[in-house]
Amino acid sequence: MSDVANTLPLLRAVGVTKTFPGTVALDQVDFTLQAGEVHALLGENGAGKSTLIKCLTGAYRRDGGEILMEDRPIDPRGTLDAQIHGIGTVYQEVNLLPNLSVAENLFLGHQPTRFGMISGREMNRQARETLSQYGLNIDVSRSLADYSVAVQQVIAIARAVNLSGKVLILDEPTASLDSGEVKMLFDIIRSLKDRGIGIIFISHFLDQVFEISDRITVLRNGRLIGTETAASLDRVQLVNMMLGRELEHETRETGKTDLAPGDPWLEFDDFGKKGRIAPFDLKIRRGEVVGMAGLLGSGRTETAETLFGAVAHDSGKARKLGEAIQLRSPRDAVAAGFGFCPEDRKIDGVIADLSVRENIILALQARIGWARPVPRKKQAEMAEDFIRRLDIRTSDAEKPVGLLSGGNQQKVLLARWLATNPKFLILDEPTRGIDVGAHAEIIRLIEDLCEEGMSLLVISSELDELVAYSHRVIVVRDRHHVAELVGAEITTDNMVEAIATSHNGSAA
């Protein structure tokens, strides 16, 4: 790697800062990309990866800092402008036009012309020539839609390299590819690297990151945690950098051990959904908090969605107090006394234009049926009650939820499910994107709820948090439940180790 480090940097970001109302998405981040290097950019959701990419490609205007291309400051104003400066991007969901031919997609806007008319034959010839460099010999006159996602991805890369040719940003390119396709993609990445192109590689598959990358930069909560050569890092160090330790004080070193033994209240045997989460066994006792740890995309959310019936399971069965229950849809789950606060509250959770009261009442009303409306007076009472109990900061119950802060929106969502009086509540990243104060309140609330006898499954990337409230922690990796830690075994170190262990069983 030393030969890379000695040359002039190709692309450099110095002290790039970007703020959104209420949050600092990027805080003085430095980033350097050498020519002929594959540089992985890692971090959990909300770490600032995509914000940094969007600043580099001009999709966002940065608030501070400089971007230098070959030591000249540049200020890309949009994707096209970034392309002119030499920065091309390929996204996970391929941004090409499925109805145009492969050749048209490659050359759209730059078609070879003769006497003002597009020369289809010349265009197809050049397209074949370009793609053969990528080991692709396909009929370029066919529609793009006729080819697999992997081929489309290669075509997108070919277009980006053709048009920009210095820096290639690959945003989760392997997420929807199988292992053979990933290998083909990596061969292409290596050959581009040999041509001196600088590649920024974003992925949450650690095996792939170690396989392809020369250097690794980790971001967390909008800050640069560090840039290291891949050879000098092991998986445990990397996971530690990504997940970090935010709540250093006041938290226990190990999980709770005080749970009274008892018969499981809920049992899932061999429960799973092909392609989303491998079959797993899970037992949950009354009043128990089960934590779930794992990296982004490891199968945490998929487990929750399968349990709640949002994605119907295709193997195994569920039992409540020993009796088999149906869990084919969220309706079944709600009927069985389940509640689910999803990860992205903006997309799956609160309805921003409805008031606090309407949001709280939504799930309860859905459960008792729309034919029997909850009386307005009762609604107001319940809303007031939850606003007080959960300490939701709002001027009144009629305020649209969209105007509340993130932490308070989260509490409204929680209140919605508490109003249905669930016996089993699934919380997916309940503390994401909320400030430290609200954070502590949510944790306190989780503890209160479990003391009241409610069972909880809490998914979180913040390991210290899991240590603080879990009786048991399930670790997921690559869509499998790989470890279960109980009581004194629950430490951040144990979790990091379980997460970092690779396929072949070694932690390095």
Place this chain on the structure above:
Amino acid sequence: MNSRFLPLAATVAIFILAYAVCYAQFPAMLSTRVIGNLFTDNAFLGIIAVGMTFVIISGGIDLSVGSVIAFSGVFISVVLRDTGLHPIPVFAMLLLITTLFGAAMGATIHFLEMPAFIVTLAGMFLARGMAYVLSIDSVPINHEFYSSIQSFYWLMPGKGRLTFIGGLMLVVFVAGMLVAHRTRFGTNVYALGGGTHTAQLMGVPVARTTIAIYALSGFLAGLSGIVFSIYTSAGYSLATVGVELDAIAAVVIGGTLLTGGSGFIAGTLIGVLIMGLIQTYIIFDGTLSSWWTKIVVGMLLFAFIVLQKGLVWFTGRNRTSAEAAR
């Protein structure tokens, strides 16, 4: 075979089949006279259908073209009646007006992010209203230039007459095919139909292309208005009501996807000819009500929508099985 060509192939097959049925019953229908009349009688429809094909491929719709034809006829006849101008400068003026009218609709659609359906619906009422303002009555055109154009034709082998307006329609179709398949503008039109957002990310000038598409449709509607005035020797504000729907039907029967992104100008020509053929058959038969045209067109439209849906489903399944096999 590339699945893109399947709807076009279906259209051609239907046309050949329909012509064969007609020929079996009335052998006289297979003559250049009938074909010549087919071109002449459907010239105005064919010309707007070319514009409509571009609009629909881009994922839009233009409901104003029928009213623009009526406006054009009234405009020409009133100006010719009230001034001593030669028809050619009047044509130029008219084409400028209808092109700007289309461009204005395109700009509204793009910049105000309004659905094309609503904007061109407003355009439809506006153009029809302007025609009424100019004249409520049918205004005849008696200019020697008109008579000389009307009497001009090229005698095809078999005594069929290819008239000026029939020929003009064919020229418009050829020009349309060149623009659609051999220019960057044409590719951009397909790109918009594939997805505006993606097209924008890939560098397609979305604003310019959208405006140009509706301007082209407006220009062709004006040209169609000129052709219609030559065809009828008059301008009448109540003429060509609902012709925009005939044009949309011809485009869809011609194999263009109503959802945009796929289609051929050549297919539209066949679509227009199929509709004309049904009409001709009814005339030959002599006992059928002309409303049968509408019924058959309705059934064909329905069949094509089902075909397109089936095709989308089939290609999707085909790809999954190909991926599974790999």
